[in-house]
Amino acid sequence: xxxxxxxxxxxxxxxxxxxxxxxxxxxxxxxxxxxxxxxxxxxxxxxxxxxxxxxxxxxxxxxxxxxxxxxxxxxxxxxxxxxxxxxxxxxxxxxxxxxxxxxxxxxxxxxxxxxxxxxxxxxxxxxxxxxxxxxxxxxxxxxxxxxxxxxxxxxxxxxxxxxxxxxxxxxxxxxxxxxxxxxxxxxxxxxxxxxxxxxxxxxx
Amino acid sequence: xxxxxxxxxxxxxxxxxxxxxxxxxxxxxxxxxxxxxxxxxxxxxxxxxxxxxxxxxxxxxxxxxxxxxxxxxxxxxxxxxxxxxxxxxxxxxxxxxxxxxxxxxxxxxxxxxxxxxxxxxxxxxxxxxxxxxxxxxxxxxxxxxxxxxxxxxxxxxxxxxxxxxxxxxxxxxxxxxxxxxxxxxxxxxxxxxxxxxxxxxxxx
DNA sequence: ATGAATATTGGACCGATGGACAAGCCGGGA
DNA sequence: TCCCGGCTTGTCCATCGGTCCAATATTCAT
Numbered sequence: 001x002x003x004x005x006x007x008x009x010x011x012x013x014x015x016x017x018x019x020x021x022x023x024x025x026x027x028x029x030x031x032x033x034x035x036x037x038x039x040x041x042x043x044x045x046x047x048x049x050x051x052x053x054x055x056x057x058x059x060x061x062x063x064x065x066x067x068x069x070x071x072x073x074x075x076x077x078x079x080x081x082x083x084x085x086x087x088x089x090x091x092x093x094x095x096x097x098x099x100x101x102x103x104x105x106x107x108x109x110x111x112x113x114x115x116x117x118x119x120x121x122x123x124x125x126x127x128x129x130x131x132x133x134x135x136x137x138x139x140x141x142x143x144x145x146x147x148x149x150x151x152x153x154x155x156x157x158x159x160x161x162x163x164x165x166x167x168x169x170x171x172x173x174x175x176x177x178x179x180x181x182x183x184x185x186x187x188x189x190x191x192x193x194x195x196x197x198x199x200x201x202x203x204x
Numbered sequence: 205x206x207x208x209x210x211x212x213x214x215x216x217x218x219x220x221x222x223x224x225x226x227x228x229x230x231x232x233x234x235x236x237x238x239x240x241x242x243x244x245x246x247x248x249x250x251x252x253x254x255x256x257x258x259x260x261x262x263x264x265x266x267x268x269x270x271x272x273x274x275x276x277x278x279x280x281x282x283x284x285x286x287x288x289x290x291x292x293x294x295x296x297x298x299x300x301x302x303x304x305x306x307x308x309x310x311x312x313x314x315x316x317x318x319x320x321x322x323x324x325x326x327x328x329x330x331x332x333x334x335x336x337x338x339x340x341x342x343x344x345x346x347x348x349x350x351x352x353x354x355x356x357x358x359x360x361x362x363x364x365x366x367x368x369x370x371x372x373x374x375x376x377x378x379x380x381x382x383x384x385x386x387x388x389x390x391x392x393x394x395x396x397x398x399x400x401x402x403x404x405x406x407x408x
Numbered sequence: 409a410t411g412a413a414t415a416t417t418g419g420a421c422c423g424a425t426g427g428a429c430a431a432g433c434c435g436g437g438a
Numbered sequence: 439t440c441c442c443g444g445c446t447t448g449t450c451c452a453t454c455g456g457t458c459c460a461a462t463a464t465t466c467a468t
Contacts, residue, residue: 053389060391104313107304110321111313143444156394158424165318170424172446178426188426188454190360190393197401347414363455376416382456383414392424392456414465425454433446438439 007032007054008045011091014068017043020095021102029054038062041102045069045091046076052083059084062164064105077116087111141183149176150184154193211236211258212249215295218272221247224299225306233258242266245306249273249295250280256287263288268309281320291315345387353380358397 004024006017013026027035029048036042040063044055047070055065066087067080080088086105089098090113104111142150145166152162159177163170177189186192208228210221217230231239233252240246244267248259251274259269270291271284284292290309293302294317308315346354349370356366363381367374381393390396 050389056389057391100311100313104308104311107308107313108318109304109308109311109313109315114312117314145445156398159426160424167318168445169447171448174426175446181426190397193394193397193401194360197397349415372415373417375418378456379416382458385456410468412465412467414463416461416463418461419459421456421458423454423456425452427452428450430448431446432448434444436442438441 003037003040004043005032005036005040006043006045007048009048011045011047014043014091016093016095017098020098032058036061036063040064041106042066043068044085046080052079055080055083055085059086060158060161062161066101066105066111072113072116074116077112081110081112088116089113142180146176146180146183149173150180150192150196153177153189154196156193207241207244208247209236209240209244210247210249211252213252215249215251218247218295220297220299221302224302237261240265240267244268245310246270247272248289250284256283259284259287259289263290270305270309270315276317276320278320281316285314285316292320293317346384350380350384350387353377354384354396354400357381357393358400360397 004021006013006024006026007029008026009029017024021041024043029051032042032054036058038061040058042058042063042065044051044058044065044067046067048054051067055067058065065083065085066089067076067083067085068089068091069076070091072088072090077088087101087110089101089111093101101111148166149162152165153159153173157165159170159173163173166173180192181187184192184195186195208225210217210228210230211233212230213233221228228247233254236246236258240262242265244262246262246267246269248255248262248269248271250271252258255271259271262269269287269289270293271280271287271289272293272295273280274295276292276294281292291305291314293305293315297305305315352370353366356369357363357377361369363374363377367377370377384396385391388396388399390399
């Protein structure tokens with residue numbers, strides 16, 4: 001458990017990664033889906049065409065994904081974070097920095113190179129003006145926690161993932177979700193997301 | 205050096221912050237500009253009207269700023285990060301969590317509550333126009349039957365309902381659906397409907 | 409004709425989901 | 439102080455959803 005894995009298509013290894021984490025093992029992208037376990041720390045190279053999908057899949061399995069690029073840039077950083085990665089770093093960073101990244105990401109933190117961070121945040125900030133509160137129409141009938149659960153689920157998260165994000169048990173997520181279904185008159189999570197999507201487009 | 209400071213207008217102290225950091229001292233917002241030094245760790249309450257400006261000033265002095273709010277929300281989180289804060293957290297978080305936040309932010313990391321993180325990153329990403337694949341594009345990768353099943357499921361039907369509609373077995377629906385998931389790189393029907401919804405709004 | 413892709417179905421397996429029934433904790437109001 | 443609504447967790451259980459291993463038939467291209 002808690003394995004440290006280096007996922008890359010072409011590159012066999014990264015010396016500084018090994019010096020920072022002697023236990024690191026290298027696996028192929030297509031091996032990743034079956035070899036990765038919850039809590040594993042994944043260093044994912046961007047040398048595979050489908051690395052965002054792979055990142056999303058690994059993140060969904062509650063692995064801690066850090067994307068490594070040989071040519072870091074803003075767009076790729078955002079893609080990585082959107083794909084569930086907890087970090088985005090230059091592949092040839094010093095081992096001390098890699099250790100720092102691991103420390104941060106292992107504690108619910110996000111690590112992005114300082115020069116990219118400001119851009120990421122800036123972009124997010126400037127784009128917030130338009131579509132801030134979309135689906136609060138029917139959500140107003142819900143309590144705060146029910147709303148939080150509903151939104152998490154409507155974003156495609158599983159009950160387990162929603163539980164982890166809200167720091168409650170899966171059982172509590174089910175309780176809130178059941179209340180949401182009852183109040184909104186929908187039968188399951190699919191109907192919920194469709195309902196919210198429909199209202200979202202009405203506002204927009 | 206490396207002082208831990210709690211900056212708040214009204215609130216005298218936060219018990220859990222003290223238990224996490226016994227050395228923390230409380231100062232007023234107007235004292236902050238002169239008392240803060242490089243490397244200091246600042247816990248900044250949002251109970252002052254000009255807290256974003258204050259955060260920016262402290263960040264410019266290379267202090268590590270974590271914004272604390274009694275009612276965390278997406279807009280405020282973005283405001284905090286845009287103002288140079290390294291973290292944004294609920295003011296009444298457990299002391300263990302506060303310790304984690306300090307650990308992350310002290311190591312170049314960014315800390316945002318899990319439920320807000322996805323939104324912040326998501327907003328940033330969608331504003332960049334990072335999508336390449338249009339709806340026809342992704343659906344064209346599917347066969348005719350796969351597309352029919354995908355659409356039925358994306359409209360909220362269960363496998364059983366989709367089977368009845370297409371006059372095939374539920375088992376066959378599962379088979380096609382599995383192929384759809386594999387080709388589109390999604391893990392389940394929720395991700396599918398979200399994918400199609402996202403692409404749909406771009407076309408519209 | 410032979411192989412590749414597609415469509416269909418079966419069985420089995422197991423995790424995810426939603427409901428039913430119960431119950432403890434906490435904060436605010438009567 | 440007592441009550442109530444919201445938040446939290448538990449167990450049990452039926453169903454749904456997704457995947458793996460096959461199998462058969464059809465079409466199309468080489």
